[in-house]
Amino acid sequence: MSVSNIIFHEFIGLKIIVVESSDDTLQGLSGEVIDETKNTLKIKTSKGSKTLSKSTVTLKIELPDGTYTTVEGKKIAYRPADRIKKMRR
Numbered sequence: 756m757s758v759s760n761i762i763f764h765e766f767i768g769l770k771i772i773v774v775e776s777s778d779d780t781l782q783g784l785s786g787e788v789i790d791e792t793k794n795t796l797k798i799k800t801s802k803g804s805k806t807l808s809k810s811t812v813t814l815k816i817e818l819p820d821g822t823y824t825t826v827e828g829k830k831i832a833y834r835p836a837d838r839i840k841k842m843r844r
Contacts, residue, residue: 758824766791775813793834
């Protein structure tokens with residue numbers, strides 16, 4: 756997993772921060788991804804779990820090596836299995 760291929764990997768277990776959102780109340784929200792569907796990410800925050808729409812957010816993602824990358828939610832709005840398949844092509 757690296758900055759260049761992050762969009763093709765599983766996000767469950769990664770820490771994220773919402774850096775932009777069409778919903779102002781979500782900006783700055785951070786937590787660990789606990790579930791992912793085609794259109795949403797469910798994150799565990801200090802105040803409980805929160806479901807985010809991928810198409811309306813830009814995320815800062817912490818990779819396992821401690822580096823960060825920014826990803827537009829629209830670019831990852833696929834089922835996780837479909838994104839992983841695209842990497843193998």
